[in-house]
Amino acid sequence: MQLMDNYQRRFQYLRLSITEQCNFQCQYCLPQGYQPNKDHQFLSLSEINNIVGTFTELGVHKIRLTGGEPTLRRDFTDILSIISSYPSIKELAITTNGSRLLKNISYWQQAGLNAVNISIDSFSPHLFKLITGQDKLKEIVQCVEKSLEVGIKKVKINTVLMKNMNDNLKDYLAWIKYRPVDLRFIELMETGKNNDVFNRYHLAGNLIETQLLAQGWQLQSKVALSGPAKVYSHSDYQGKIGLIMPYSKDFCKSCNRLRVSSLGKLHYCLFGDAAVDLRDLLVRADQKEQLKARIFASLMSKPEKHFLHDHKVGILPNLSYIGG
Template identity: 60%
Template sequence: MQLIDNYQRRFKYLRLSITENCNFQCQYCLPEGASNSVTNKPHFLSLSEIDRVVSTFAQLGVEKIRITGGEPTLRKDFTDILSLIGCHQQIKTVALTTNGFRLLRDVEAWKLAGLNNLNVSVDSLSPATFKFITGQDRLSVILAGLDKAIAVGIEKVKVNTVLMKGLNDNLADYLSWLKTHPIELRFIELMETGQGSQIFNQYHLSGQILQQQLVQQGWQLATKEETSGPAQVYSHPDYYGKIGLIMPYSRDFCRSCNRLRISAKGKFHFCLFGEQGIELRDLLQSDSQQDELKTRIFNGLKIKPERHFLDEHRIGITQTLSAIGG
């Protein structure tokens, strides 16, 4: 049983959101922050529900699961979730996207629990710019956490930088760092959301501008792995690190789509910018419901569209990037 859509795209990669809460106030995502109060606590997927999601998708051929949010490590049972996913032998890659605020303290425990891929959001190597974008003055601690992640042996360590015109778009600011760090630095084009149109109009910049600079400076496009994300990754013999570009506004971006999504409240999404989600949570309450769950997933995949419509400013239901797990 394989997850294949009407356009012959095969899906072996699941992005699993486990919370919508975050403790940063990134301008492009949650400029006002997100509440995590006890009095208004959302009901996110439980450990048993997450286990049934992982078990089902593993049986359907998924080999890579990325834990996303919000900020996933805010959950008190986060390490338990890592261990749970790691117990499924079909899952070869257990990945995490995080803002890195607990990285220095906890990354060794995460590795022991099964984490082997790590993406950390670092929107600038300038402390002042980092604080302006994220609302947090924690750059030095996060960079120290990245060094520790490499030291404890996390297999792949990547840095995500949301590209913002005039703030963090100077390639030269990053090159000396990549000389000595075995990190893949990925520039992600700023994407429009329901609550982020003003930010998008002010700061959006095409990744093709950096792409042209990389080619001119001798960087070469690398070959993709089957379960890799949409980044076009460039390497250079003079640099220990690599540079990736994620350009969702480029032509044919969706042609190589290989990922599906589960929201923190148990909805099945085909795309970060889709028009709808399919409810799965009612089928996550008992192991006896797994066959019905698989049928609903397969039926849902039949209506996955060929592409998103970001270039037409059609953003679907996505009001903030934390809602489904950007």
């Protein structure tokens, strides 16, 4: 069985949010910090196991744990162990701000983690603190080095582009010259609660792309299970640069991922205007066929593309809600 929508897009990649909680205050996401909602009960270990078991049977081979900050869960290592126990999972990744990575990455790797995306929105300590609300750049950079040291297969850096803040390409080139990491520039995306920040700081990624091409960077062919990034390499650099440009033409054409929120809702698009609740079918393992049927049915309503250009952001209040 394979997950495929009406536009012949095949889905082998699941982004699974396990918490909305976050301990950073990034300007573009949670500038006031996370506001706890006592009514929210995040997915349990058994529910996560049922989700993973079902999606692997439907052809998913890559799972990325997101949040919020996924590593804030006390049972995070247990979650990794559950997912890595499924032989068909080829890549088990996390997107993290790195705040708990330095002391734990070795344990997490032993539990099955083999890919890490670490958010670093600037290599300037001042700008890093201004954007994230945390004076932890030195520690987060050490997290990148530690991940490479312990042998994590894929180490990437995520940088959300912000006009006149962190858009100077040369600040990044020196850092990746001798490090085998992928640095991803992500266009700032509008959400329900960041309109002012979006209008002030949004910058099209093609401005960075033009600079890369002028400096001799070469576009790489996409590999299996890769995301939407256009990845560039250069013979003088060990690292690579990726561009994630959701406002570019045909961005949605190669969509290959689905999202399940920390509350058990299936989102066919980060900016979709609806979500399908799966939670009532996660209680017992013998509900798997019903769960599969609901997942397949939801794919039939997945649109061909998002409507970000029309400032239609769906039900997304902020990026921690679904997991970015």
